Amino acid sequence: MKMIIAIVQDQDANRLSQTLVKNKIQATKLSTTGGFLRSGNTTFMIGTEDEKVDSVLEIVKNSCKSRQQLVAPVSPMGGNADSYVPYPVEVEVGGATVFVLPIEQFHHF
Amino acid sequence: MKMIIAIVQDQDANRLSQTLVKNKIQATKLSTTGGFLRSGNTTFMIGTEDEKVDSVLEIVKNSCKSRQQLVAPVSPMGGNADSYVPYPVEVEVGGATVFVLPIEQFHHF
Amino acid sequence: MKMIIAIVQDQDANRLSQTLVKNKIQATKLSTTGGFLRSGNTTFMIGTEDEKVDSVLEIVKNSCKSRQQLVAPVSPMGGNADSYVPYPVEVEVGGATVFVLPIEQFHHF
Numbered sequence: 237m238k239m240i241i242a243i244v245q246d247q248d249a250n251r252l253s254q255t256l257v258k259n260k261i262q263a264t265k266l267s268t269t270g271g272f273l274r275s276g277n278t279t280f281m282i283g284t285e286d287e288k289v290d291s292v293l294e295i296v297k298n299s300c301k302s303r304q305q306l307v308a309p310v311s312p313m314g315g316n317a318d319s320y321v322p323y324p325v326e327v328e329v330g331g332a333t334v335f336v337l338p339i340e341q342f343h344h345f
Numbered sequence: 346m347k348m349i350i351a352i353v354q355d356q357d358a359n360r361l362s363q364t365l366v367k368n369k370i371q372a373t374k375l376s377t378t379g380g381f382l383r384s385g386n387t388t389f390m391i392g393t394e395d396e397k398v399d400s401v402l403e404i405v406k407n408s409c410k411s412r413q414q415l416v417a418p419v420s421p422m423g424g425n426a427d428s429y430v431p432y433p434v435e436v437e438v439g440g441a442t443v444f445v446l447p448i449e450q451f452h453h454f
Numbered sequence: 455m456k457m458i459i460a461i462v463q464d465q466d467a468n469r470l471s472q473t474l475v476k477n478k479i480q481a482t483k484l485s486t487t488g489g490f491l492r493s494g495n496t497t498f499m500i501g502t503e504d505e506k507v508d509s510v511l512e513i514v515k516n517s518c519k520s521r522q523q524l525v526a527p528v529s530p531m532g533g534n535a536d537s538y539v540p541y542p543v544e545v546e547v548g549g550a551t552v553f554v555l556p557i558e559q560f561h562h563f
């Protein structure tokens with residue numbers, strides 16, 4: 237058994253949850269906050285058999301990997317008109333930090 | 346030292362907390378949500394000496410193990426009268442998922 | 455890689471966060487509650503290279519270590535006048551419980 241700890245952006249947490257459920261992989265979710273990124277994130281704890289580690293990592297990667305996204309311009313309501321960008325811009329969203337830890341015992345009571 | 350991570354149903358968390366305190370076992374609690382079960386659960390992180398692992402597992406088992414419970418019928422107020430069951434039914438409650446992880450260093454500052 | 459799990463008093467969490475950011479050490483924070491201490495605490499999960507473990511431990515120690523603090527007397531408003539102490543008293547504040555766990559794999563997607 238291994239414990240997979242995956243820290244993902246909040247916006248990707250739902251997609252990851254649903255994909256895990258669809259694949260019958262049990263996960264426990266924690267609401268967490270990051271150090272550099274001020275924004276909230278979600279941490280998944282997944283206990284899994286050794287031979288399924290790679291497929292869980294693949295699921296996390298596909299649901300959460302860092303990517304560019306076009307963001308629509310926001311009108312500068314009450315904001316700084318100088319910094320207003322009147323066209324969509326690409327920003328990096330998503331990304332996951334994943335740790336695989338050894339487990340010595342696993343029990344279900 | 347080992348780290349015991351026990352994920353238990355919210356309804357059993359208080360009983361487990363109290364039994365741990367009574368046995369002078371220090372635990373840190375996290376509010377978590379499950380994957381399959383939509384309901385909330387509580388995760389206990391317990392750092393413990395190797396020779397106490399078994400007794401902590403026994404405490405978790407006794408406080409949280411899966412069991413049948415009689416649930417009183419709920420009147421079908423605004424609900425589906427077709428699915429109304431007018432007598433108590435047995436449902437499975439409780440249960441715990443427990444991981445024991447190795448620890449390389451332990452410090453108290 | 456190692457996973458450092460540090461459970462610290464809420465009052466020290468901000469100082470620890472800021473020192474970690476200043477040292478470019480990425481951390482994920484969880485809001486937790488203790489077993490003995492009723493009060494809230496904050497748990498930091500820090501994934502770090504083996505050769506940086508000691509310096510992260512030093513940072514946690516310096517930000518959080520248990521110490522005496524003078525607490526101003528609180529007027530016994532609606533309280534128990536018998537137990538009122540009319541001068542500052544020293545109380546122990548802070549302290550951290552820290553675990554270092556082995557990591558088998560680390561990924562950033």
Ligand code: NI
Pocket residue numbers: 237238286339
């Ligand atoms: Ni294994």
Ligand code: NI
Pocket residue numbers: 346347395448
């Ligand atoms: Ni040990």
Ligand code: NI
Pocket residue numbers: 455456504557
């Ligand atoms: Ni390593």
